[in-house]
Amino acid sequence: MNRSWKNFLIAEHATFKDEGDIVFPSISPDSDKHIYAIPDLAVLTVAGNDAAKFLQGQITCNIDDITETQSSLGGLCNPKGRVITTFLLVKKIDAFLLVLPKALLGSVRDRLQKYILRSDVQLTDSSDELCLIGLSYPSGQPGGLSLPEQLFSTSQQDAAFINLSPEQNRCLVISEPETAATLWTAWTGDHGFQPQNSEQWRYLDIIAGLPWLTPETSEEFIPQMLNLDKLGGISFNKGCYTGQEIVARTHYLGKTKREMFLAECASSSTAPEPNMAIIDKSTGMEQTVGAVLMAQARQNIYRMLIVLQVSDANTYNLALNNQDQDKITLLAL
Structure with a gap:
C-alpha cells in the first residue's frame, strides 16, 4: 500500500x-x-x-x-x-x-x-x-x-x-x-x-x-x-x-457437477477457512460434497460462498467438517 x-x-x-x-x-x-x-x-x-x-x-x-x-x-x-x-x-x-x-x-x-x-x-x-x-x-x-x-x-x-x-x-x-x-x-x-x-x-x-x-x-x-x-x-x-x-x-x-452457492452458519469455533471441507449428513455417511470458498462474519453469523456438488434431489443436510460440525444453511444469491 x-x-x-x-x-x-x-x-x-x-x-x-x-x-x-x-x-x-x-x-x-x-x-x-x-x-x-x-x-x-x-x-x-x-x-x-x-x-x-x-x-x-x-x-x-x-x-x-x-x-x-x-x-x-x-x-x-x-x-x-x-x-x-x-x-x-x-x-x-x-x-x-x-x-x-x-x-x-x-x-x-x-x-x-x-x-x-x-x-x-x-x-x-x-x-x-x-x-x-x-x-x-x-x-x-x-x-x-x-x-x-x-x-x-x-x-x-x-x-x-x-x-x-x-x-x-x-x-x-x-x-x-x-x-x-x-x-x-x-x-x-x-x-x-x-x-x-x-x-x-x-x-x-x-x-x-x-x-x-x-x-x-x-x-x-x-x-x-x-x-x-x-x-x-x-x-x-x-x-x-x-x-x-x-x-x-x-x-x-450443458451441466456442471459443482456450482457456487451463498450460505451461512453460526460457527461455534473459528472462522471457516478457505477450502475447508463441507459434508452432507443426509445419508448418514457424512460424505464430503463441497468446500468453502470464502467466509466473513457479521453479528456472529458467517456468510460464505461455497462450491457444492449439485444435487438432483436438491436435499442437503450440510455442515462444516470442523470439530463442531457447524450446520450450514443455503441462501439465495
Whole structure:
C-alpha cells in the first residue's frame, strides 16, 4: 500500500490490524452511506502494444468486449481449466488493470510472465501507485457521480469507477493516492459517507457472489463452478486461451457437477477457512460434497460462498467438517 495513502488513512483514524484489515471507529447505526479502504485486493497493470492480444490468449473473458466504459469479471486458468485467479479487468487508455486478490498477485505475475516471450507486454505491480476504495450507498448516485447502472459498467473521470452491484448500490474506485485522498475527504465531508471496516467490504462481496480466490482455493475449480459464466466472465465465442478446451467442453455438455452457492452458519469455533471441507449428513455417511470458498462474519453469523456438488434431489443436510460440525444453511444469491 502506498505510504502517503496509508498515512492519510491513519490521520482519518484508521487502524491497521496484523492480518491486513483496516478498522475504523464505530459508526452511527443509522448510517446508510459507507466508504471502505480495500487492502486485500491488488492491481496488476498489463501494458504494451501487444497487451490486448496477449490477454486474449490467457483469460476467460473477451478482451474485445472490454472498453473504458465497460469492465468485466474474468478468470485466468491453468492448462487443465482450473482457475488460478479471478479478477476484475478494467481498460485504461494505454493499458489494462487486473484487480485481483493481493495474496495471488505474485504467482499470477510470474505465471503470465512465462507466456510473454517476445511480445511487447509489460507486467507491473501497481499496488503502490493505485488505491482501491469501495462505496456503498442506498440509492441514486454516490457523491454526485454519474455512474451507469449496468453490472461492471465503468466511468473514468479523475479515477475509475466500476459498478459492482446494481442491486447493492456499490462501486469500486481505482485512483492515484493524491486523488484518492481528495475524494475520500469530499465523500466523508460533503456527502456524508462514513468509513467502515475493510472486512465488511468482503462481506458485501460475498453476498453479491463475487468469487475471490485465495492460495488455498487457487487451481481448485473450473470457471463455471465459480459462476463466472453467470456473471459474464466467460466468452464462448472468442479464440483459444489457456484452459479453454476444458471450459468449453463443460459448457457444451450443458451441466456442471459443482456450482457456487451463498450460505451461512453460526460457527461455534473459528472462522471457516478457505477450502475447508463441507459434508452432507443426509445419508448418514457424512460424505464430503463441497468446500468453502470464502467466509466473513457479521453479528456472529458467517456468510460464505461455497462450491457444492449439485444435487438432483436438491436435499442437503450440510455442515462444516470442523470439530463442531457447524450446520450450514443455503441462501439465495
